[in-house]
Amino acid sequence: MTTRTPFDIPAHASSDDPRVTLDEQLGTFEPIPPYPPRTEREAEFYTLRDGEMFVNMGPQHPSTHGVLRVVLKIDGEKVVDLDPVLGYLHRGVEKLCENADYHQAICYTDPLEYISSLFCEWSPVIAFEKLLDVQVPRRAEYIRVLSGELNRIASHALFMGWFALDLGGLTPILWSFIERDEIVEMLAALTGQRMLFNYFRIGGVNGDLNHEFMSRLGTWMSKATNQINSNQALLNDNEIFVRRARGLGVMDTATALSMCMTGPNLRATGVPFDVRRAHPYSIYPELDFDIPSRTEGDCLARYLLRMDEVKQSLRIIDQCLHEMPDGPIMAKLPRLIRPRPGRAYAAIEGPRGQYATYAISDGTDQPFRMRIHDPSFVHLQTVGLLTPGNLIADTMAIMASLDPIMGGVDK
Amino acid sequence: MDRALRRRLEARFADRLTGPVRQRHDETEIRIAPGDVPEVLLALHDEPGLRFRMLSDLAGVDTGSAMQVVYHLWSDTTGDWLRVIADGLSRDDPRVPSVTFLWKGSEWMEREAYDMFGITFEGNRDLRRIYMPPDYTSFPLRKDFFLPDDAARSPGGGVRHMEQTHGPTNAETGAHVRQAPAS
Numbered sequence: 162m163t164t165r166t167p168f169d170i171p172a173h174a175s176s177d178d179p180r181v182t183l184d185e186q187l188g189t190f191e192p193i194p195p196y197p198p199r200t201e202r203e204a205e206f207y208t209l210r211d212g213e214m215f216v217n218m219g220p221q222h223p224s225t226h227g228v229l230r231v232v233l234k235i236d237g238e239k240v241v242d243l244d245p246v247l248g249y250l251h252r253g254v255e256k257l258c259e260n261a262d263y264h265q266a267i268c269y270t271d272p273l274e275y276i277s278s279l280f281c282e283w284s285p286v287i288a289f290e291k292l293l294d295v296q297v298p299r300r301a302e303y304i305r306v307l308s309g310e311l312n313r314i315a316s317h318a319l320f321m322g323w324f325a326l327d328l329g330g331l332t333p334i335l336w337s338f339i340e341r342d343e344i345v346e347m348l349a350a351l352t353g354q355r356m357l358f359n360y361f362r363i364g365g366v367n368g369d370l371n372h373e374f375m376s377r378l379g380t381w382m383s384k385a386t387n388q389i390n391s392n393q394a395l396l397n398d399n400e401i402f403v404r405r406a407r408g409l410g411v412m413d414t415a416t417a418l419s420m421c422m423t424g425p426n427l428r429a430t431g432v433p434f435d436v437r438r439a440h441p442y443s444i445y446p447e448l449d450f451d452i453p454s455r456t457e458g459d460c461l462a463r464y465l466l467r468m469d470e471v472k473q474s475l476r477i478i479d480q481c482l483h484e485m486p487d488g489p490i491m492a493k494l495p496r497l498i499r500p501r502p503g504r505a506y507a508a509i510e511g512p513r514g515q516y517a518t519y520a521i522s523d524g525t526d527q528p529f530r531m532r533i534h535d536p537s538f539v540h541l542q543t544v545g546l547l548t549p550g551n552l553i554a555d556t557m558a559i560m561a562s563l564d565p566i567m568g569g570v571d572k
Numbered sequence: 573m574d575r576a577l578r579r580r581l582e583a584r585f586a587d588r589l590t591g592p593v594r595q596r597h598d599e600t601e602i603r604i605a606p607g608d609v610p611e612v613l614l615a616l617h618d619e620p621g622l623r624f625r626m627l628s629d630l631a632g633v634d635t636g637s638a639m640q641v642v643y644h645l646w647s648d649t650t651g652d653w654l655r656v657i658a659d660g661l662s663r664d665d666p667r668v669p670s671v672t673f674l675w676k677g678s679e680w681m682e683r684e685a686y687d688m689f690g691i692t693f694e695g696n697r698d699l700r701r702i703y704m705p706p707d708y709t710s711f712p713l714r715k716d717f718f719l720p721d722d723a724a725r726s727p728g729g730g731v732r733h734m735e736q737t738h739g740p741t742n743a744e745t746g747a748h749v750r751q752a753p754a755s
Binding site for chain 1 (some may be wrong): 599674700712717
């Protein structure tokens with residue numbers, strides 16, 4: 162029998178054609194990097210002790226919420242250590258923003274956390290307004306808070322579905338998509354886009370409230386509380402879910418602070434830190450709402466805390482609708498913006514924690530430096546602390562309970 | 573704006589500050605030498621009147637002539653953000669002590685600054701590239717790293733107001749290097 166060379170095979174043969182022979186097996190995972198270890202930690206991680214092996218999770222694994230690759234070092238079914246490998250979604254947003262003018266920079270920040278885009282726009286917008294010393298009209302602030310809280314509910318609804326899906330429950334994600342779809346369609350009526358809104362402008366918002374948005378919002382608000390309660394009853398009272406999530410991935414207060422955690426993940430450990438109260442921006446000081454916090458610090462606490470936040474967001478939306486003032490929605494600003502040289506830092510509370518922007522102006526129409534701080538990035542590194550000692554299946558549960566979005570992690 | 577914080581900082585770190593304490597909007601800013609970072613941040617973190625327990629952000633900055641590492645801190649004792657700028661790192665070999673001994677969570681933020689600017693954080697046990705591939709050799713957020721489609725360097729540069737070059741140009745390559753505002 163003659164051996165086939167690649168020349169015998171027609172060029173159009175597909176890789177599953179039996180005539181195609183491959184000299185090396187495809188799909189072999191070689192976990193040890195082909196270069197010497199760069200750091201002490203990398204050398205330690207890539208040294209196997211007796212009985213240990215590497216398993217590659219991602220970058221196409223469905224429960225990594227994007228393209229994250231995690232190299233797991235396992236002993237039997239137990240995770241001994243793990244090494245997240247980032248960068249599969251890195252676009253260099255900060256560099257792009259430095260080469261765009263101030264208005265263009267806002268739309269680059271949109272796809273960072275693509276399920277809560279309004280918050281990604283919000284912090285650079287506030288930072289630029291600080292550079293320019295602009296006073297935003299009150300109506301614009303109310304519209305921002307209103308649309309932002311709607312986006313927070315949509316994001317938490319999706320979190321509920323994803324978290325249950327990663328624990329093996331299929332039904333909640335269908336329900337949460339119904340929930341989220343209505344909000345997203347509503348925001349599309351307001352902003353013109355379903356996901357990447359590009360709605361906030363320096364000095365205000367892009368468009369005023371319109372009839373379609375208000376009528377959809379009115380219909381939704383009348384049944385929202387009941388709908389959200391019945392959705393949450395799917396999981397909150399589900400014994401399988403509760404027993405699976407309770408006591409898993411416990412984080413204590415001191416570690417959470419030392420890991421620079423913010424948002425629901427920090428509040429689940431007992432620190433009632435919320436930027437909306439700790440360092441108020443926009444019209445939040447005038448609104449009446451509570452900051453829920455829990456002390457357990459496990460996956461269940463992180464889940465329940467987000468569900469409590471949804472109810473507070475509904476309260477805020479209700480107040481915004483009742484107190485919405487009349488007036489302009491944009492401050493008077495020139496088309497081409499050249500802030501005076503200076504530095505500004507703005508942080509806001511998003512659904513995942515603190516989004517922050519540090520902007521430096523050098524007096525031209527482009528930001529000199531625009532640093533974007535993303536909560537997902539910070540929270541993802543705690544997976545390395547929480548997971549060792551747990552089972553492989555718990556890795557996904559812990560990761561999902563921290564709710565990272567890879568678009569924001571990889572920037 | 574918290575005037576009392578300014579006085580407290582001036583009194584406590586008088587000999588460590590390399591510039592005046594600046595305040596604008598809700599931000600207070602101090603500048604220190606890179607070698608003083610662990611000492612100053614430890615004092616800010618622990619001392620009862622300061623208690624800046626939360627590291628809100630850690631960023632690298634290339635000013636065109638030097639490197640900076642910028643820390644943003646939050647404390648429940650004041651209404652201001654505190655910005656600590658470790659200024660004057662050399663662009664050829666930027667080095668600064670790591671703050672992972674205070675905030676373990678700064679490990680990845682320091683890795684990011686290393687990846688993007690080449691700043692070496694001494695004491696960070698896992699300082700390797702985080703976004704770019706391991707065989708990558710340059711530092712993308714440095715000011716002498718140009719995008720291939722940088723409008724300001726195109727043949728039509730300077731024709732339209734959006735495309736005008738800003739600041740001095742590099743004599744060898746003809747490319748402009750943006751410089752941070754003096755302050």
